[in-house]
Amino acid sequence: MVGDGVHGILYGHIRKGDTARMTRRLTLLDLRFFTGDDAAALAPENATSELYQSLIAHGMWGTALITMAVATRLPGPGSRLLHHELDYVGDVGLGDMVSVELEVLEKQDGRRVLLSCCCLGPDGAPVVTGKALVECPEHDVSAPEDVVAALEASGRRRQLRRLLNQARGIPALRTAVVHPVDALSLGGAIAAAGHGLIIPVLVGPERRIRDVAEAEEIDLDRIELVPTEHSHAAAATAVALAREGRVGALMKGALHTDEFMSAVVGRDSGLRTGRRMSHAWVMDVPTYPRPLIITDSALNIRPDLLTKADIVRNAIDLAHALDVQRPRVAILSATEEVNPQIQSTLDAAALCKMAERGQIRGGDLDGPLGFDNAISEAAAKTKGINSPVAGKPDVLLAPDLESANMLGKQLHYLADAEAAGIVLGARVPVVLTSRADDLFSRVASSAIALLLDRHHKAAHRDVTHTEVGN
Numbered sequence: 001m002v003g004d005g006v007h008g009i010l011y012g013h014i015r016k017g018d019t020a021r022m023t024r025r026l027t028l029l030d031l032r033f034f035t036g037d038d039a040a041a042l043a044p045e046n047a048t049s050e051l052y053q054s055l056i057a058h059g060m061w062g063t064a065l066i067t068m069a070v071a072t073r074l075p076g077p078g079s080r081l082l083h084h085e086l087d088y089v090g091d092v093g094l095g096d097m098v099s100v101e102l103e104v105l106e107k108q109d110g111r112r113v114l115l116s117c118c119c120l121g122p123d124g125a126p127v128v129t130g131k132a133l134v135e136c137p138e139h140d141v142s143a144p145e146d147v148v149a150a151l152e153a154s155g156r157r158r159q160l161r162r163l164l165n166q167a168r169g170i171p172a173l174r175t176a177v178v179h180p181v182d183a184l185s186l187g188g189a190i191a192a193a194g195h196g197l198i199i200p201v202l203v204g205p206e207r208r209i210r211d212v213a214e215a216e217e218i219d220l221d222r223i224e225l226v227p228t229e230h231s232h233a234a235a236a237t238a239v240a241l242a243r244e245g246r247v248g249a250l251m252k253g254a255l256h257t258d259e260f261m262s263a264v265v266g267r268d269s270g271l272r273t274g275r276r277m278s279h280a281w282v283m284d285v286p287t288y289p290r291p292l293i294i295t296d297s298a299l300n301i302r303p304d305l306l307t308k309a310d311i312v313r314n315a316i317d318l319a320h321a322l323d324v325q326r327p328r329v330a331i332l333s334a335t336e337e338v339n340p341q342i343q344s345t346l347d348a349a350a351l352c353k354m355a356e357r358g359q360i361r362g363g364d365l366d367g368p369l370g371f372d373n374a375i376s377e378a379a380a381k382t383k384g385i386n387s388p389v390a391g392k393p394d395v396l397l398a399p400d401l402e403s404a405n406m407l408g409k410q411l412h413y414l415a416d417a418e419a420a421g422i423v424l425g426a427r428v429p430v431v432l433t434s435r436a437d438d439l440f441s442r443v444a445s446s447a448i449a450l451l452l453d454r455h456h457k458a459a460h461r462d463v464t465h466t467e468v469g470n
Contacts (some may be wrong), residue, residue, distance in 0.1 A: 008078035008137035011111040018104040019072035025097050025416065026061055039393035055162060061092055062100075062128035063121035069100040070134055075113065078137025079402035086117065086130035097121045102132075111136045122341040159284040159291040160418060160444040163322060164195065168446040170454055172199045175431070175446070176238035176247040177261060179204040179231040185253035186212050188442030190434070192251075194225075199447040201247055202225060231255040235263035241272055244429045249449045251431040251466045253440075257298060264423070264430060276300070276310035276427040278320055284450055285417040288375075293318060293327075293395040294411075297404035298432060299423070305347050308397065311362060313352060315395045316363040316422035324447070330374035331367025332403070338368065338387060344399035352399075364388050365393070371407075421445035422452065427455055 009018075050115035063086060070081050092098060103116040109272045112135055119128040174402045175198040180186040190199045194282065202209055202220070226241070228234040235255065250271075252260045260463040264271050279298035282291050295315050300307055312329055319327035331348035340346045348367030355365040366389035373380040379392030398404035411417035420441055429449035433442050 006072065006077060006292075007144060008076040008141045009074065009106070009142060010140065011066045011075075011113070011136040014075065014104055014107065014113055014136060016106060017103050018074065020064070020069060021099060022069045022073055023097060023099040024093055024166055025318060026092055030333055034211050053204055053397045054187060062086075062088070062098065062244065064103075065098060065100045065119060065297050066128065066132065069102055070115070072113065072367055074102045074104070075136045075139075078139070078141030080135040081113070082133045082135055083403050084117070084130060084132040086128050086132075088128055090125055090127035092121060092127055098122070100463045105131070110132075111138065120415070147370045158286075160268060160282070160420060160440070160447075163282070163291070163420075164445060164447045166323060166433055167197060167449060168357060169449045170450055171454050173248045173446075173450050174199045174201060174246070175249040175250045175251050175449070176201045176203050176226075176241050178253045179255040180253035181205060181208040181212060181233040182254040183212060184435070184437070184439065184442070185433075186218060187216060188437075188439050188446075189251060189253075190223075191439045192443045192446035195443055196442065197443065197450050198249070198251070198444050200224075200251075201240045201241065203241070204228055204253065205230065229466060231259060232263075235260050236269070239270060240265070240294070241265045243269070248453055249431065250431045251446065251449075252433055254435065257432065260432075261299065261423070264426060271426040271428060271430070274313065275425040277423055278311040278314045279421065279423050280315055281412055281419040281421055282318075282322070282444075283408060283419050284444075285411055285419050286414055287415065290394060291324075292393070294404055294408050295395065295397060297398070297408050299401070300423070301401045303400065306353060308347055310379055310425065311352060312363075312365065312395075312397055314359055315397065316360070317455070318422065318448075318452060319394050320362060324394050327363040327394040328389040328392060329363050329365045329367075329391065329395040329397060330369050330389050331365060331397045332371060333368035336373055336383060342368075344368065347399075366390060367397070377408055418444070420447050420448050422440075 007169055067081055085384060099120045101118045102361065105114045105116050107113055115132045115134060117130050117132050118126055121127045153190050176187040177200050180189055180202055181204055192198045193200050201224045203226045205371060206225055209225060211271040226237060228237050242250055265277060277299055280293050280295040281297060283294055285292055293315050296311050300311065303311060315329065316327050331351055333342060333344040335345060338349050345368040352365045352367060354360050366387045370392055373385050373390050374382050374393055374396065378389035398407055410420060412419060420440060421432045422445060423432045429452045431445045431449050433445055
């Protein structure tokens with residue numbers, strides 16, 4: 001793999017014994033690929049379905065993975081699968097991780113290579129075994145790394161990877177990383193720096209940070225470190241650096257969200273603006289065609305109408321930063337009908353009227369909407385909802401923190417979605433990751449912070465230019 005893409009391996013460069021490996025999780029999106037739009041009905045509770053059994057439990061998915069591994073790994077782009085003989089010796093279920101292992105057994109005439117193929121289930125036992133005869137590429141052929149990654153991920157992370165691509169070429173944002181005293185928080189900051197997204201300034205207990213760096217073999221020689229005694233002092237110091245303009249963003253490390261955010265929202269020493277702060281998840285849902293912003297799942301517990309108005313304004317601002325010109329905002333409730341006994345339906349109706357009167361600008365709002373008719377055009381049509389938002393939202397505004405938090409986590413754990421978290425409405429972007437977030441989520445959150453910073457700076461330049469012109 002080189003900088004300009006993933007290259008196929010030419011016949012002359014292949015040797016007997018060469019190997020390749022690819023790992024992937026079986027999701028509902030894979031079922032849809034095999035069976036069409038109605039595949040969601042083939043869930044595990046309907047696992048007796050003959051179609052489900054033939055495609056999944058009897059290894060057909062493993063065949064598809066072997067084909068993909070040949071096309072992307074060995075020999076890779078430009079190769080052709082000529083023939084295969086496979087035995088299905090195990091079962092696969094939804095959510096299982098399956099690893100494909102390829103090995104070159106022999107080289108034959110005509111650029112042909114015989115491969116040993118094996119799919120291993122989550123317990124390491126074989127699911128599919130056999131051999132495949134492939135033809136190596138005749139000329140140097142490459143495919144963009146992101147295209148190959150998207151193929152291998154079955155659509156996972158395609159939206160967040162697109163945001164990473166948007167952030168390429170923007171100067172890195174000097175970012176205070178608060179209390180990075182574990183492998184994930186320190187590793188996430190270093191990974192984001194490696195992608196050219198941030199210039200990390202590590203703020204926290206120096207000895208603990210260096211101990212983690214040594215254990216993880218991370219070189220800190222060229223990275224600025226601001227020593228503090230403990231996590232509380234680290235949060236206060238990082239906020240002070242942002243207030244002084246010495247950093248352009250904050251990133252939460254291994255400390256509790258309440259401790260971190262109490263320093264950010266401090267009335268006299270924090271990073272408040274005229275806008276209420278709120279949290280947003282940018283969700284990458286494999287079965288949804290665009291990034292999905294869910295708000296507010298972390299800061300405002302039971303927001304009133306005016307707080308919700310600011311949450312919507314923040315979300316629209318974020319969508320603009322992600323290059324969504326006219327974001328569609330679905331205001332969720334338990335029903336699409338206004339009901340005086342359900343406060344969230346009244347708030348939704350009022351927010352829509354505020355948008356109509358110009359109190360909320362830059363997006364299209366509709367609500368109240370139930371989750372079904374908010375996210376599904378078919379459900380909206382069934383209920384007679386004619387709306388520019390219903391069925392195709394960019395933003396989901398939940399009634400309160402509990403529902404937003406559960407919605408985001410349900411998508412993550414049940415729909416294989418990934419999330420990047422950001423705090424909006426502060427003086428600088430604030431990357432708010434969960435302690436369970438992996439490195440990719442932390443890198444993606446940094447990319448969103450960089451895009452948000454660029455958007456705010458451009459807006460400030462526009463305002464300044466207008467004032468000077470006047």
